[in-house]
Amino acid sequence: MSLLEPSQLERLRAARSVVALTGAGISAESGVPTFRDAQTGLWAKYSPEELATPEAFLERPRFVWDWYVWRRQLTSAAQPNPGHLALVELAKIFPSFTLVTQNVDGLHTRAGSTDVVELHGSIELTLCFDERTPVSENDYVDDGKTPPRCPRCGGLLRPGVVWFNESLPPAALARAERAAQSCDVLLSIGTSSLVHPAAGLPLLAKRSGALLIEINPSSTPLTRHADAVLAGPAGQILPELLRLLSSPKSA
Numbered sequence: 001m002s003l004l005e006p007s008q009l010e011r012l013r014a015a016r017s018v019v020a021l022t023g024a025g026i027s028a029e030s031g032v033p034t035f036r037d038a039q040t041g042l043w044a045k046y047s048p049e050e051l052a053t054p055e056a057f058l059e060r061p062r063f064v065w066d067w068y069v070w071r072r073q074l075t076s077a078a079q080p081n082p083g084h085l086a087l088v089e090l091a092k093i094f095p096s097f098t099l100v101t102q103n104v105d106g107l108h109t110r111a112g113s114t115d116v117v118e119l120h121g122s123i124e125l126t127l128c129f130d131e132r133t134p135v136s137e138n139d140y141v142d143d144g145k146t147p148p149r150c151p152r153c154g155g156l157l158r159p160g161v162v163w164f165n166e167s168l169p170p171a172a173l174a175r176a177e178r179a180a181q182s183c184d185v186l187l188s189i190g191t192s193s194l195v196h197p198a199a200g201l202p203l204l205a206k207r208s209g210a211l212l213i214e215i216n217p218s219s220t221p222l223t224r225h226a227d228a229v230l231a232g233p234a235g236q237i238l239p240e241l242l243r244l245l246s247s248p249k250s251a
């Protein structure tokens with residue numbers, strides 16, 4: 001069974017510029033839980049909106065910090081999966097390929113992707129809440145009980161990720177928007193397409209004339225706008241897409 005209609009495959013093969021936008025779903029097969037699929041374990045009863053806002057953090061800093069300590073442990077133990085690896089290879093096929101991610105887990109870079117546009121920051125980074133400056137993990141003490149503090153100003157320390165009600169890094173967002181506006185094909189991979197402004201990028205690409213392909217086992221608000229929907233796990237579909245593009249005759 002072919003993944004794409006012949007005319008769509010032709011458009012993909014001929015593309016000069018491709019954007020891949022990824023979300024938590026691409027890391028699901030690496031064992032990193034997504035945000036909106038059923039949560040497991042300790043944090044099962046909390047929604048991301050309850051844990052990932054500056055307000056929630058200021059109200060219960062240690063509690064929110066601990067959620068990120070847990071996620072950081074998960075992500076640092078996780079390994080890139082065939083979906084991440086296929087994107088490294090796909091990037092080599094097209095004259096221009098921009099990988100934009102909402103993920104903070106660093107798995108694209110660990111897989112070998114270069115120049116990843118990280119819209120939501122990185123869980124590896126720790127920032128001073130007040131000064132917004134990075135603090136090295138050797139420079140602060142975490143006693144496991146009280147919220148860790150900035151060694152310079154005594155402010156609360158927080159993870160270097162973008163929370164709800166916060167702005168995205170302007171340079172990363174501008175780059176993602178420029179790439180979406182000028183691409184021939186946009187692949188939306190493993191995202192619920194619920195969180196803006198990232199969720200607006202595929203529609204921006206489509207309005208600018210790009211072919212829009214969604215890869216997700218479940219439908220999302222983007223599905224009805226997509227030209228092609230590849231319903232399945234990214235770790236399976238992306239390697240199939242790569243094989244299709246690497247073999248000149250098959251469709």
Ligand code: APR
Binds near residue numbers: 022026120189217
């Ligand atoms: N392959 C592809 N997609 C998958 C897979 C898989 N193996 N498993 C799950 N998915 C899909 C789900 O169907 C869902 O649509 O991944 C999506 C995950 O959605 P979310 O948990 O909402 O993650 P995401 O879209 O990345 O969230 C966006 O919201 O919580 C904030 O800042 C956080 O970056 C995050 C943003």
